Amino acid sequence: MRTPNRFRLRRPVPAAIALAAVAALLSALSASSAAEARPGAPAGEPRINQIQVMATHNSYHREVSFAEQKVMERYDPNFGTLLYSHASLPAQFAEQRVRGIELDVFPDPEGGLYADPLVREEAGLPAPTDPAWRTPGFKVLHWADFDQETSCVTLRTCLTQVRDWSRRNPGHVTVPILLELKRTDPRLEERGGAKSPPWDTAMLDALDAEIRTVFGDEATITPDDVRRRGETLEQSVLRHGWPTLAASRGTVMFLMDNDDRTLQDAYRAGGRESLQGRVLFTDSRPGRPDAAFVKWNDPTGENRAVIEDLVARGYYVRTRSDVPLDQAASGDTSRLRAALESGAQMVSTDFPAPGMAARYGSDYVARLPGGATARCNPVSAPPRCPTGRLER
Secondary structure (H helix, E strand, C coil): CCCCCCCCCCCCCCHHHHHHHHHHHHHHHHHCCCCCCCCCCCCCCCEHHHEEEEEECCCCECCCCHHHHHHHHHHCCCHHHHCCCCCCHHHHHHHCCCCCEEEEEECCCCCCCCCCCHHHHHCCCCCCCCHHHHCCCCEECCECCCECCECCCEHHHHHHHHHHHHHHCCCCCCEEEEEEECCCCHHHHHCCCCCCCCCCHHHHHHHHHHHHHHCCHHHECCHHHHCCCCCCHHHHHHHHCCCEHHHHCCCEEEEECCCCHHHHHHHHCCCCCCCCCCCEECECCCCCCCCCEEECCCCCCCHHHHHHHHHHHCCEEEEECCCCCHHHHHCCCHHHHHHHHHCCCEEEECCCCCCCCHHHCCCCCCCCHHHCCCEECCCCCCCCCCCCCCCC
16 A cells, blocks of 8 residues: 655645736735835846856755665655755866756754655665764754755755855856755654744844855845845835846855845844845835845746836846656746746756756756846846846
8 A cells, every 4th residue: 555645845835826926026026115216237247147057956966875765756746846866066167157046945054854754664765974964053954754865964064065165266157056944844753853943033143154155245246235224125126126247256145045025034134124134135016125136936927027116117037948747748948948048047947957857758958048147137238238148
């Protein structure tokens, strides 16, 4: 008899709910900040929100062992969506023309919390041997106790890899780093798995501090770099725009993937409604003081118009060119085209290089036209945006 499915992945949002969300945002776009002037186009060099780059989704992810996959299969009929591996972060930047990444982050202040995964125990395998699992600090993995193979165990290690590549290539465009702040699965907690501490303001302060141990102020674009005195972050973005490409080469910026308002409110607590002193840009919505970055993952149908409008007005948007494993199985590139044409500045994929989708039956790959590392944004680029290489 099949083991009951207690670990099913989250189902897609029903179509009716998704359409309602689109309609609500379209209404907010027309009503919010109606009197704001759009930022004027730079005379030549584009701003960082006036270019477009390809990014990877779950950029650290590695496929687990065959023995663990057999355990996964018993608990989750959708486990096949977890069977993919990315190259190391430096290899993605150097070999796959990736200019944006996503990291899933779990708190582990005392160390060792995720060092003995249940899935490995059930598969009859020993605990991971990497000593980094037992050191204090934030960990990077997908699903604690179930799918946690990773190319860089600690957040500091992951970010150090990015920093070192950046220092070797100081002329690169700003690299967005999307962080999803995760919690352990209650169903696995009940079976004796790890239980992560909460993402309260103190933990979020510690996250900012950890990032700053790797990337100094000179190497990051933060809300403080965008916000003008006496204005909210949103007002500053809409009135004055983002830093120019020329002024921000060799930098990274951090974006919060979570749309959980409780978590976001904890991050904005203490008079930080416009993210004063913070490292991450929150996934916000027009009309909020912290609105600068908007995650809108689906670029198809009416969503494309939503993204185009957000981009044209000056917001920085992330969308996805594919979802596991529809495009990889069919080879269909219509969603990729919609994502690119929407103007979303950060377009994320699971398949940045040829051959990665072959196991699913196609040659699907998601890249910018011409294989560029960055291009002038099709929606918001200034008139004299250089059509050649945007990196030095």
